Amino acid sequence: MTSNYNFAFLDENTKRMLRRALLKAVAIPGYQVPFGSREMPLPYGWGTGGIQLTAALLGPDDVLKVIDQGADDTTNAVNIRRFFARVAGVTTTERTTEASVIQTRHRIPETPLREDQILVFQVPEPEPLRTLEPREAETRTLHALADYGLMHVKLYEDIAQYGHIATSYDYPVLVDGRFLTSPSPIPKFDNPKLDHSPALMLFGAGREKRLYAIPPYTKVESLAFDDHPFEIQRWEHQCELCGSDESYLDEVVVDDRGSRMFVCSDTDYCRQRRAEQAA
Amino acid sequence: MYVAVKGGEQAITRSLQLLAEARRGDLTVPELSLDQIREQLRLGVARVMQEGSLYDEELAALAMRQAAGDMLEAIFLLRAYRTTLPRFGYTQPLDTNAMRVRRRVSGTFKDVPGGQVLGPTYDYTQRLLEFESTAPTSPLQAEAPLPDTMPRVLDLLDAEALIERIDAGVDPEPIDLTREPLMFPADRATRLQNLARGDEGFLLGMAYSTQRGYAESHPFAGEIRMGEVDVVICPEELGFAIEIGSITLTECQMINQFHGGNGLPPQFTRGYGLCMGEGERKAMSMALVDRTLRCDELGEPAYAPAQNQEFVLSHSDSVEASGFVQHLKLPHYVDFQAELSLLRTLSKQHAQHLNAEETAAQETSS
Numbered sequence: 001m002t003s004n005y006n007f008a009f010l011d012e013n014t015k016r017m018l019r020r021a022l023l024k025a026v027a028i029p030g031y032q033v034p035f036g037s038r039e040m041p042l043p044y045g046w047g048t049g050g051i052q053l054t055a056a057l058l059g060p061d062d063v064l065k066v067i068d069q070g071a072d073d074t075t076n077a078v079n080i081r082r083f084f085a086r087v088a089g090v091t092t093t094e095r096t097t098e099a100s101v102i103q104t105r106h107r108i109p110e111t112p113l114r115e116d117q118i119l120v121f122q123v124p125e126p127e128p129l130r131t132l133e134p135r136e137a138e139t140r141t142l143h144a145l146a147d148y149g150l151m152h153v154k155l156y157e158d159i160a161q162y163g164h165i166a167t168s169y170d171y172p173v174l175v176d177g178r179f180l181t182s183p184s185p186i187p188k189f190d191n192p193k194l195d196h197s198p199a200l201m202l203f204g205a206g207r208e209k210r211l212y213a214i215p216p217y218t219k220v221e222s223l224a225f226d227d228h229p230f231e232i233q234r235w236e237h238q239c240e241l242c243g244s245d246e247s248y249l250d251e252v253v254v255d256d257r258g259s260r261m262f263v264c265s266d267t268d269y270c271r272q273r274r275a276e277q278a279a
Numbered sequence: 280m281y282v283a284v285k286g287g288e289q290a291i292t293r294s295l296q297l298l299a300e301a302r303r304g305d306l307t308v309p310e311l312s313l314d315q316i317r318e319q320l321r322l323g324v325a326r327v328m329q330e331g332s333l334y335d336e337e338l339a340a341l342a343m344r345q346a347a348g349d350m351l352e353a354i355f356l357l358r359a360y361r362t363t364l365p366r367f368g369y370t371q372p373l374d375t376n377a378m379r380v381r382r383r384v385s386g387t388f389k390d391v392p393g394g395q396v397l398g399p400t401y402d403y404t405q406r407l408l409e410f411e412s413t414a415p416t417s418p419l420q421a422e423a424p425l426p427d428t429m430p431r432v433l434d435l436l437d438a439e440a441l442i443e444r445i446d447a448g449v450d451p452e453p454i455d456l457t458r459e460p461l462m463f464p465a466d467r468a469t470r471l472q473n474l475a476r477g478d479e480g481f482l483l484g485m486a487y488s489t490q491r492g493y494a495e496s497h498p499f500a501g502e503i504r505m506g507e508v509d510v511v512i513c514p515e516e517l518g519f520a521i522e523i524g525s526i527t528l529t530e531c532q533m534i535n536q537f538h539g540g541n542g543l544p545p546q547f548t549r550g551y552g553l554c555m556g557e558g559e560r561k562a563m564s565m566a567l568v569d570r571t572l573r574c575d576e577l578g579e580p581a582y583a584p585a586q587n588q589e590f591v592l593s594h595s596d597s598v599e600a601s602g603f604v605q606h607l608k609l610p611h612y613v614d615f616q617a618e619l620s621l622l623r624t625l626s627k628q629h630a631q632h633l634n635a636e637e638t639a640a641q642e643t644s645s
Contacts, residue, residue: 005363034460041359044602046609069613076609078287106613124603135589137463162625168617187617207599209460233620250612251619265613 008055008088014038018056018211022202025213030175031143032126037209047080049204050103050122053211054084057101057118057202063091065099070107070248070265077105096268106169108190110247110269113199115216121184123205126212128172128182148180151223159228168233174221175214189232189248194220237262242273302347316340325527325556326350330597331357332457332476333364334526334555351478351597358598361457371511371520372447375530375553377428378506385432386500387534393429398505399557432502433532433549442534442547463589470572470592471565475554477595479561485585485595486567493583494571497536498550505529505557529554531562535570541578548577 006012014036021035040048058064064084068077072094080103081092093099096111105122113119129139132150142150151172158166171188175181183194184203194201194214201214214220224230238245240261247269249262264270303310317324317340327339331354339357346352382398385391397403436442453468461473474482489496508528513520533550537543550570552562567585574586584590594600 009363011363011365034462036458036460038362039358039457039598040362043355043605044599045604045606046602048602069610073287074610075287075291078291082288082291105609106611124606135463136593137589162628164624166621166625168621169614185614187613189617207603233617235620248613249616251616265616 005087007060008058008084009041010038010052010055015056018052021211022053022056022213025202025211026200026215028179029215029218030173030179030181030212032210032212034209035211037206040206042080042083044207045124046076047103047105047122048206049208049211050105050120050206051080051083051204052206053120053202053204054101054103055088057120058084058088058090060088060090062100063093063098065093065096065102065268066104067102067107067109067266067268068105069250070109071267073267094268095272106185106187107248107265108186108193110244110264110266111272113197115198117199119197119199119201121186121201121203123182123184123203123210124207125170126182126203126205126208126210128170128180143179146178148174151180155223155225159225164231165224165228171230172223174223176218177221179212180223181212181214181220187233187248188222188230191220191222191230192232196220235262239264239270242270242277244270244273302345311344313337313340313344316343322557323348323350325554325558326479326561327353327357328556329554329558329561330354330476330478331361333357333361351601355598355601368512368514370523371513373508373510373528375504375508375528376431378504378508378528378530379427379525380425380429380504380506382505383429383502384500385502387502388432388435391432391435391502393426396425400559429504431532433534436501436534436547440546443537443543443549445549461592463592464575465588465592467569467573467576470588471551471553471569473592473595474552474565474568477565478597478600479558479564481595481597481600482564482568483560485591486564488583489567489571489585494574494586495579496550496567496571498567498570499534500563501532501534501549503529503531503559503562505559527556529556529558529562531559531566533563533566533570537577541576543577548573 017036021033025031025033037049038052040051042048042051054064064081065072066077066081068074071077084090085092096102096109099117101118101120102109103120103122108119127139129142129150132154133139133142142148155165158164167188169187170182170185171191173181173183173191173194183191196217196219197214198216200216203212205211222230233248235249237249239247239249241263244264247264247266250265252261252263253259254261317336320343323343324336324339327342327350328334328336331339331342338360339353342353342356343350345356380396382400383393383396385395433442437444450468451466453472456469456472456476461469465473488494505528507525509522509525511520511522531552535548535550537546537548539545548570550566552565552569554561554565568591571583571585572588572591574581581587
């Protein structure tokens with residue numbers, strides 16, 4: 001642990017500012033709370049929001065897991081884990097069940113989370129309406145009025161054009177029946193895990209200086225229409241390593257003739273299943 | 280065989296070793312000292328301090344060396360370090376009127392009280408590469424020293440009531456953009472803070488666009504001055520002001536034509552730019568962009584990118600922009616996979632649709 005820096009890098013006043021903003025976020029599920037995002041020693045767009053939240057949450061007894069694309073060994077996940085091991089000296093793990101805080105980019109673990117766990121999402125664009133309305137002043141007004149017609153029209157146009165909703169990740173959700181919220185760029189496969197999750201879910205967007213929360217056991221609906229219900233991705237394949245037909249699969253190109261194999265994106269889940277099968 | 284990215288930790292360690300080796304270069308060539316960088320690359324040091332929001336030549340030089348001369352990386356290093364520094368207090372407003380001027384030019388008057396002072400400038404160098412090593416020169420001492428203070432050129436117009444009055448006393452307490460999020464609409468003090476930290480290249484392009492018809496700015500360089508200004512703080516426990524040092528600043532005041540509107544009479548208006556160290560290009564760009572961003576206040580039609588404060592202020596910061604553009608290097612396997620399956624569905628639908636059309640066409644023709 002590097003002692004030149006305060007525990008978990010940020011000074012205590014900054015952590016207090018973050019915790020206050022987090023309390024507000026938990027009190028207003030799905031609402032984007034502006035916060036005084038700091039410049040971190042990792043680049044914007046590489047998880048600075050998640051890192052600040054994790055820094056504000058960590059205590060010396062916490063056990064931290066960091067995943068990117070569901071995997072513990074992707075380079076950026078490794079780097080963020082190294083960062084906290086260095087500036088906070090906390091125990092780190094690759095096991096979902098052992099972690100008290102899990103920082104993630106683009107996935108929710110397959111292993112169901114518990115009440116004593118917190119999932120921290122890295123968020124590139126917290127505003128679900130941004131691609132439909134680039135002006136921040138305008139989108140804040142739309143949220144205040146709960147005016148989400150723009151998004152419904154977008155989804156309707158998808159159906160009119162393609163016969164189904166053509167959004168495959170960062171699929172918009174309505175949190176607690178009030179705020180339209182970005183679940184971050186997780187595949188829509190993971191959206192059902194947000195609904196009534198026992199674990200607290202926190203979202204940090206460092207560059208955009210916003211954070212928000214989905215408290216435990218909160219209703220989270222993926223937007224849909226009565227005659228076009230929400231659907232998740234399905235594969236014709238099973239994981240070639242553990243045989244799971246329930247997990248999100250990554251497609252890997254294995255030779256220059258275009259052969260593919262499909263494997264679990266959640267490396268810990270896949271490893272646990274293989275360990276059980278071997279036992 | 281399954282060969283996904285494994286062993287990220289070891290790969291990172293090896294990459295850092297390669298980076299250290301590449302940064303140092305040939306070991307038979309002596310390493311740059313921080314003094315060399317400070318003394319001989321001072322304009323680079325100034326830019327890193329300015330956009331890094333931290334006036335410390337030593338640290339800026341260190342960041343430049345560590346970044347192997349990549350200015351944006353050096354700025355990023357300085358910003359990240361800045362986050363860890365405690366905030367002791369705030370200085371009193373800097374008085375650029377009392378600047379010990381080393382350069383001062385005006386494009387609006389042939390001569391001005393205090394005179395035109397070229398100072399050290401690249402403006403008239405003819406840009407011929409000097410192949411011989413630069414010989415030391417000893418500038419002649421001026422016959423008379425420059426006056427201690429020089430009146431601002433714009434104050435001369437102010438006396439004639441031809442230029443808008445700015446009453447500094449009515450300015451609201453500015454927010455600290457490094458501690459508070461940027462919210463819209465942003466007031467002028469907040470906008471100037473953002474521009475001061477903004478990327479020089481971005482601001483230069485934005486400023487240039489206002490001269491080429493994307494906004495009507497009609498600017499004149501009223502005054503550009505560079506020199507040293509004292510930094511004064513008033514600690515609560517002392518109760519009186521003390522000088523803690525001086526810093527180099529470049530200030531630019533643009534004069535812009537304005538035909539009146541929004542209840543305001545025709546008059547000259549101001550655009551303001553300020554930066555730490557010698558940074559004339561940045562200060563001038565900032566002043567042009569500051570003025571165009573005042574379009575709402577002055578009732579000017581806003582149609583150009585440089586007049587759109589959300590567009591300009593949200594995209595001016597090199598640390599934010601560089602991070603987000605380059606984050607595309609990170610793995611996106613999961614969302615790419617989601618897009619792959621979506622695209623396969625769409626292309627299957629497209630093929631079916633074409634087939635159906637062909638069948639229908641054959642049926643009608645037969």
